[in-house]
Structures are given as C-alpha cells and as structure tokens.
Amino acid sequence: MYQVTIFVLCFIAIEWIQASKIVDTKTITEKQDHDVVLVCRFEQLNKGDRVMWSKDSVILSVNDEIAGDRKRYEIIDKYNLMIKTVAEQDSGKYLCQNFDQRVSMNIILTILTRPSKPDIQQANKSLIENHSGKFLCITQGGYPPPTFTWLINQIKINESFYNVRSDTRQSYSELNLPMEKRFHNGLLTCHVENQALDTPLITTYTLNIEYKPEVRLRHGQKIVSNSNLLVVEDDRMTLQCEAESNPPILKPVAWLKNNISLSDMNSSSLILSNIKRNDDGVYTCLASNAIGHSQSSVHIRVQYSPMIHLDGGGSINENEKLTLTCRVDAYPSIDYYQWYKNHQKLNTSSLTSSIVIEKVSKEDSGIYICMVKNTLNYFNGSSIEKYNKTQTKVTVNYAPKVRTFDSIVAVDLLTTNVKFQCEIDSYPESIVTWRFNNNNVIFNSNKYSIVQNKSLSYLTIQQIQSNTDYGLYSCNATNNLGYNSTTIQLRSKAIPESPTDLNVTNIDYSAISLKWKPGFDGGWPQSFWISLDNSIWKETNQTFYTFTNLQHLEYYNITVRAYNELGQSSTVAFLRVQTKDVPVRKEDLPNIEHSSLELSEKLINYRLNDSSFMSIKVPLCIRIEIDNETNICERIVTSSGVLRFNENNLNNNINLSICISQYENYCGESIPVQIKRDTSFNWVFLVLSSIITVALLILCGLGIFCFLTNRKQQRNTNLSRVIASDKAPSQNQVISTKPVIPTTNRYID
Incomplete structure (x- = not known):
C-alpha cells in the first residue's frame, strides 16, 4: 500500500512540476565524506502543506517519507533534506516543491572530491649530469582538478620547468629538469592539492644522477685545486687526489707534470720526499668513468733562499x-x-x-x-x-796627489838636519823624485838623504851651508795615470806674514766673533794682536776671538796683526762690522713685581711679571746695584726665584733691574729692594736664660735658708748655756739678784 501511495504521488508530482513556480535557486559546495543539509524554506509555508524533494527528476522524499536510500537520506526539521557522507555522485540539481502553493526552489549541490595519492614516474632510462630529466606526477580523480607543485631538496622548482594536464579520470604534471651533480641522492617531491584536501598529497622520488668524476687535490686538510701551492725546498710534501663519481671510476688515477705523464705514478697520493727547485711545476690528477673524465691541477711553487752573483x-x-x-x-x-x-x-x-x-x-x-x-x-x-x-x-x-805639511820652511845658516816631508796618494804606487829649483834632481849624497815608504817621502839636508841652499824644493810623483808635484820654499827666518781671510763667524747686538787664517810664522812662534777701533788691543795665540759688551747698531773697525820674535807683520787684516739691533725694547723687558732681601740668609727673593717674562725670547739677567754701583748681573731662567748675595755691607741702598744677558747696560727700570731685618724671637736663648735664672734663684734661696738655719742654731745654743749657768752657779761666781731678760724674744721658741 505504501509503495502504491508513493507511486501515485510521484505521478502527481511529475505532472505538477510543469506547472509550479521556481521562487529561488541556491548553490551549495561541500567536501567529500561530509554531511550536507539542504534547507527548504518558503515565505508562506503552512503547516499542512505537502513538500517533496527530487534530484534530477528522481523523487527522494515526500514530506518525511524517504523514497530513496534511507541510510543516506533523512528529513530533518520537517522539510530539510540531509545527505550523509556525500560522494561524487551526490553532485547535481535538487528540487524542493510545495504542492499546495504550487511553488518550488532549486539547490545545486557540488561535491569536492579528493584526488588519489600521486605517483612519480621517471621517463628517462638514466639521469645524466647536464642532461634534462623527464618526470611525471600522476593522480586519479579529484574535483576540482588538482594543482601540482614540484620541489627538489625542499626547494620549490620554478613553474617554467613543468606543465599540468587534466581530464575526468586523471591529472598529471610533466617536469623537465636539467640534471646537476648536486641533485644526486636528492629528493624530488611532488605536491598535489585541491579544495577537497585539508593538506597536500605528497610523494617523493630519490634521484640517481650519473656524473663524470669530480677531482679534488688535497694537501693536508686544505683543498688546493686550481691554485698555487707553496712548498719549501728540501721539505716533504704529500698531494692527495680525491675523485668522486657515479658510476665509480674505471681505472686508477693518472698524474701529469706540465702535461707530461708521470708513468711511475698510479696511486692517488703523490709524494715528494725531498723537494728540489726543479720539482716546481703544474701537477694534474686525471680520473675517468663511463660518463666521462675530469682533472684537477695545482701549481707547486718551490720556495728557496736567494742565490746571488755580483757583477x-x-x-x-x-x-x-x-x-x-x-x-x-x-x-x-x-x-x-x-x-x-x-x-x-x-x-x-x-x-x-x-x-x-x-x-x-x-x-x-x-x-x-x-x-x-x-x-x-x-x-x-x-x-x-x-x-x-x-x-x-x-x-x-788614480793619478798621484802630492801635498806637503809646510809649504815654507825658515831656518838660519848652518842649521843641520833640515827635513822636508811630502805625502803621495796614488794607485798604483808612484815613482817619487826630489828637485831643487825645478831643475836639478836630488839624489842621496853626503849633503842630501832621501827616505821613502808607501805614502811618504822625506828629504833631509844635512846642513845649510850658504844662501845658495835657500830656494824651492819640489816633490814629484809619477805613475801610469799621471804626474803631480808640490813645492817647499826654504828661506831664512824673518817677521811673520800678515793674517788673511778675516771673517765674522757670529754677530749679535753685543758681541762679534772672528776667525782668520794665519800667514807663515817666519820661522818663529807667532801671536796676534786684535784691535777694536784702534783703542782696544787683545793678544791671543789662537786664530779666533770674540769681542763682548759692545753696543748695538754700532760700527766697529777690526784689525788683526801677527808678530814674532823678529817683529810684526808688515800689513794687517782689516774688517768693518756693524752689530745687530737689540731684539727687545727696554720698555718691553719684564717688570719686577716684588723683591726683598733677607739679611740673615743673604738671599734676594724676586718675582717678575710672568706673562711678559714668557714673551721674551732672549736670555735675561738681574742686575744688582749697591749705592748706584753695578755689582753683578745674575742669569735667570724663571720668572721667580732666589739669588744668593755675598756682599758684607748690606745696609746701603740696593736696587734691582732686568737686563739682557751679556749686555748688562741694556736694562729696564731699576727698583729698590725691601730689606727684611732679623726680628724673630730666639727661643733657644730664652729657654737657656730662663734655666740659668731659675738655677740662680734656687741657689740664692738655699743660701738664705742655710744662713737663717745656722743663726737659729747659734741662738738656741747661747740660750741653753745661760739657763744652765742659772741653775748651777759656781762658788766663785757672783750671783745677780736681777733676772736675765733677753733683749728680744724672736729667738725663743
């Protein structure tokens, strides 16, 4: 009966659909395996209205009666249709109809379905370095069609290397990736995802990339490939060749030096046990496998200490x-x-x-x-x-160079053993001859004696016999590079020659320093007279002299004359010189701010204006005057200090002034010195005087005390004698009838 009723209703509904009015259309999207509720609502829905659900013209329910699979469909809240655990086939167009009001609404349900777990397939037979590898990532089903993401070693691959193709049954992505050695044993990952997935579907594939050997050269712990390796001559060195390849290398590595094979070297280790400089060169290690061959080189530079040759x-x-x-x-x-x-x-x-x-x-x-x-x-x-x-x-x-120490020799007649000396500097050694007046060659004889060593030649005249022996004696030297000579004049003793080359060596505002070249001394020791304006004459044995205490900006005429035992030179050396200006004016000299004299210590304390003292760049002194007579000018280097004074008469007027050192007449203002007399109390004398006074007073007191004590004892003795006489008079004694009364009672106790 139930089935008949449903059939009848279905027939009626089919006829009614054509006449009902669509009032609303909704779209619902839901993930696979979830429950979905389709809500049917009308504005004027009466309690007794009849409602029917259908899908693609297939009736699912009438009111709360389910016409379809009761395990998957259920009416809730009277009119709403719940579909349990939705699947791909639940997608479609659903119709909710109100028979009584002849209205209906459409609900379009879309189910999002998951694709299957992807699978990575390698299209190449083998993966080779620097070739392209082709890979497919395939998944079945899934709505909407899934998207693909490729990663290698967890790093995303650019989308330009792959494409995606989809149909209703399956989707796949094709990846074309250049193979690199660094990808070997790496993980290729394919991510698949769509809206139905909470997390992407992931699959991985381990890459096996074949590559030719990668060769590295190692020295110790350091890779030295393609570089210069410095080694030291006579040291030991081991060079290790490391070859990494897939598949493994086919045969042992080969070694080359400067591109020439080292046939006796087939080990991966190259050992140079005693390095020599001819071991310097480029060393190469060569390795090969089925993919190809590779090599690595290092330039071994042998260091060695310098080998030198002097041209x-x-x-x-x-x-x-x-x-x-x-x-x-x-x-x-x-x-x-x-x-x-x-x-x-x-x-x-x-x-x-x-x-x-x-x-x-x-x-x-x-x-x-x-x-x-x-x-x-x-x-x-x-x-x-x-x-x-x-x-x-x-x-x-070089050619000879000849010189003598004395160009003029003066001796008297009959002088013996007159000796001349010349010095010869030459290489090779020279032949030396002596000549008289540039004509006659002198040989060893009774009159002459010649002695010669490497650089010195001596001519000795035994005795000057006559004036004919006076003249010019020349020393001549010759070698294969040239000739040279020097002349010595022999003459009788005479007055000295005049000095020459009188020059000023130093000059300032108060001093002039001179030097000159002495002339021949005439055969006697000579001295010099130096004159200043023909008024001051100074004598010296030196060839230099300094005049001091001169006036600034003054012209002075200076002459120098030589003299010896026979007289003075015929002429003089003359020079006119002007002294320099003083570098500071008198009014700019530092002021003396304070000065005092301590008589007991004979010390003068002074203090100058510090700023003006520091600004003066010339040496200064303090001039001390006693009764307007200059005593001394003490050099000072600080703006304050103490000067010790050795004068005995210090009660006169003492004045101080600042002067330029070594120019004591150029001074600033003179000020009097404050004299401090010794008024200090002598505590030692006071103590000694007090001690002596107290001692004298004590002695005086003791003397008075002793005197009074002695007098008292004498009085007492006299009194005792008187009393004794009264008590026992002798028979011969006349007894007085009057009592004995002392004249005073100060001696009676």
Whole structure:
C-alpha cells in the first residue's frame, strides 16, 4: 500500500512540476565524506502543506517519507533534506516543491572530491649530469582538478620547468629538469592539492644522477685545486687526489707534470720526499668513468733562499763609470736589497739591485757587499726569513796627489838636519823624485838623504851651508795615470806674514766673533794682536776671538796683526762690522713685581711679571746695584726665584733691574729692594736664660735658708748655756739678784 501511495504521488508530482513556480535557486559546495543539509524554506509555508524533494527528476522524499536510500537520506526539521557522507555522485540539481502553493526552489549541490595519492614516474632510462630529466606526477580523480607543485631538496622548482594536464579520470604534471651533480641522492617531491584536501598529497622520488668524476687535490686538510701551492725546498710534501663519481671510476688515477705523464705514478697520493727547485711545476690528477673524465691541477711553487752573483768590480780607472749589479735567483722574489761598503751600510733604496757611479774616484775603492732577503712561507702559516750575501772588491786607479805639511820652511845658516816631508796618494804606487829649483834632481849624497815608504817621502839636508841652499824644493810623483808635484820654499827666518781671510763667524747686538787664517810664522812662534777701533788691543795665540759688551747698531773697525820674535807683520787684516739691533725694547723687558732681601740668609727673593717674562725670547739677567754701583748681573731662567748675595755691607741702598744677558747696560727700570731685618724671637736663648735664672734663684734661696738655719742654731745654743749657768752657779761666781731678760724674744721658741 505504501509503495502504491508513493507511486501515485510521484505521478502527481511529475505532472505538477510543469506547472509550479521556481521562487529561488541556491548553490551549495561541500567536501567529500561530509554531511550536507539542504534547507527548504518558503515565505508562506503552512503547516499542512505537502513538500517533496527530487534530484534530477528522481523523487527522494515526500514530506518525511524517504523514497530513496534511507541510510543516506533523512528529513530533518520537517522539510530539510540531509545527505550523509556525500560522494561524487551526490553532485547535481535538487528540487524542493510545495504542492499546495504550487511553488518550488532549486539547490545545486557540488561535491569536492579528493584526488588519489600521486605517483612519480621517471621517463628517462638514466639521469645524466647536464642532461634534462623527464618526470611525471600522476593522480586519479579529484574535483576540482588538482594543482601540482614540484620541489627538489625542499626547494620549490620554478613553474617554467613543468606543465599540468587534466581530464575526468586523471591529472598529471610533466617536469623537465636539467640534471646537476648536486641533485644526486636528492629528493624530488611532488605536491598535489585541491579544495577537497585539508593538506597536500605528497610523494617523493630519490634521484640517481650519473656524473663524470669530480677531482679534488688535497694537501693536508686544505683543498688546493686550481691554485698555487707553496712548498719549501728540501721539505716533504704529500698531494692527495680525491675523485668522486657515479658510476665509480674505471681505472686508477693518472698524474701529469706540465702535461707530461708521470708513468711511475698510479696511486692517488703523490709524494715528494725531498723537494728540489726543479720539482716546481703544474701537477694534474686525471680520473675517468663511463660518463666521462675530469682533472684537477695545482701549481707547486718551490720556495728557496736567494742565490746571488755580483757583477762588476775589480780594477777601474778614476773618472770611469762603475756599475755593480746584484743578480739574484730566488723564489719568492727578494724583499729588499742592502748594500754595504767596507762593512758600512750605504743609503740606498731597498729595491736597488744595482749601484752606478758615473765617475769613480779613489774614495770609491773598497769592498762592496750585496745582501738580500726573502721570506719562505710554510703551509701552516709560519714563515722564515732567508738571507744571503756576496761581495766584490773595487780598486780605483788614480793619478798621484802630492801635498806637503809646510809649504815654507825658515831656518838660519848652518842649521843641520833640515827635513822636508811630502805625502803621495796614488794607485798604483808612484815613482817619487826630489828637485831643487825645478831643475836639478836630488839624489842621496853626503849633503842630501832621501827616505821613502808607501805614502811618504822625506828629504833631509844635512846642513845649510850658504844662501845658495835657500830656494824651492819640489816633490814629484809619477805613475801610469799621471804626474803631480808640490813645492817647499826654504828661506831664512824673518817677521811673520800678515793674517788673511778675516771673517765674522757670529754677530749679535753685543758681541762679534772672528776667525782668520794665519800667514807663515817666519820661522818663529807667532801671536796676534786684535784691535777694536784702534783703542782696544787683545793678544791671543789662537786664530779666533770674540769681542763682548759692545753696543748695538754700532760700527766697529777690526784689525788683526801677527808678530814674532823678529817683529810684526808688515800689513794687517782689516774688517768693518756693524752689530745687530737689540731684539727687545727696554720698555718691553719684564717688570719686577716684588723683591726683598733677607739679611740673615743673604738671599734676594724676586718675582717678575710672568706673562711678559714668557714673551721674551732672549736670555735675561738681574742686575744688582749697591749705592748706584753695578755689582753683578745674575742669569735667570724663571720668572721667580732666589739669588744668593755675598756682599758684607748690606745696609746701603740696593736696587734691582732686568737686563739682557751679556749686555748688562741694556736694562729696564731699576727698583729698590725691601730689606727684611732679623726680628724673630730666639727661643733657644730664652729657654737657656730662663734655666740659668731659675738655677740662680734656687741657689740664692738655699743660701738664705742655710744662713737663717745656722743663726737659729747659734741662738738656741747661747740660750741653753745661760739657763744652765742659772741653775748651777759656781762658788766663785757672783750671783745677780736681777733676772736675765733677753733683749728680744724672736729667738725663743
């Protein structure tokens, strides 16, 4: 009966659908396996109205009666249709109809379905470095169609490397990725996601990339491929060749030096046990597998201490060009060059490998040393400095240079053993001859004696016999480079020659310093008279003198005359000189702010104006005047201080003034000195006087006390005798009838 009723209602509903009015259309989207409630609501829904649900013209329910699968459909809240655990086939158009009011509403339900777990498939037979690898990520089903994301080693791959294709049954993404060695054993990941998934579906694929060997050279703990490896000569070195490849290498590695095979080296370790400089070169390790071959190289640079050779030197003539070159074989290059001559350091640049002297002289002869230094660096970071040096001897040949110590010799007739001396400087050694008046050659004889060593020649005249022995004696030297001579005049003793070359060596506002060149002394010791304006004459044995206490800006005429035992020179050396101006005016000299004299200590305390004292740049002194007579001018270096005064008569007027040192007449204002007399109390004298006074008073008191005590004892004795006489008189004694009354009672106790 129930089925018949439903059938009848269905027939009626089909007929009614064509006449009902659609009042609303809704769209609902829900994820797969969720429950969904389709709500049917009309504005004027009466309690008794009949409502029917259908899907794609298939009736699902009438009122609360379910016509379909009761496990999946349920009417709730009287008119709402709940679909349990929705699936893909539940998507469609649902119709809710009100028979009584002849209205209806559409609900379009869309079910979001999950795709299947993706699968990654490798399209290439093998993956090879620097080739493109093709991969497919495939998933089944899913609505809406899923999206794909590729990652390698958790790093997202750019979308330009893959594309996505979808149909109703399956979706897939095709990835074309260039293979790199760094991707080997890496994880290729495919992410699939759509709106039905709470989290993406993930699958991974481990890459097996084949690549040719990657060769590295290791020294110790450091990779040294494609670099310079510094080693030190005579050290030991091990170079390790490491080859990483997939598939493994086919045969042992090969070693090359400067692109030439080292046939005896087939181990992965290259050992140089005793490094020599010819081991320097480019070393290469070569490895191969089925994919290809690779190599790695290192330039082993052998460091060694300098080997040097000095070009130039030997014998060279004066004024020729001398070139000394220090040729060095070293690695690393030289840090610096240092040149020495006769073990004395020369002032040359540290980069100077050559010394060039355009015109050599005899002073350039000597031993020249070239010393060089470089620095060898070890692999561990330490270093050592290496030095080497070599030398050469330079001998300069030059013509003779002849000089004498005395160009004039004055002696009297009959003087014996008159000796001349000349010094010869030459290389090679010279032949020396002596001549008289440039004509006659002198030989050893009874009159002459010639003695010669390497650099000195002596001519001795045994006795000056006559005036004919006076004249010019020349010393002549000759070698293969030239000739030279000097002359000695022999004459009788005479007055001295005049001084020459009178010059000023120093001049200021109060002093002039002079020097001059003495003439020949005439054969006797000479002295000099120095005159200042022909009024001041000074005598000296020196060839210099200084006049002091002069006036500033004054002209002075100075003459110097020589004299000896025979008289004075015929002429004088003359010079006219003006002294300089004083660098400070008198009114600018520092003021004395305070001065005092302590008589007991004989000390003068002074204090100057500090700012004016510091501004003066000339030495100053304090002039002390007693009764307007200058006593001394003490040099001062500070603006305040103490001067010790040795004068005995200090009760007169004492004045101080500031003067320029060594120019005591140029002074500032004179001020009197305050004299402090000694009024201090002598406590020692007071104490001694007090002690003596107290002692005297004590002695006086003791004397008075002793005197009074003695008198008292005498009175008492006399009184006792009187009393005794009264009590026992003798028979011969006349007894007085009157009592004995003392004249005073001050002695009676």
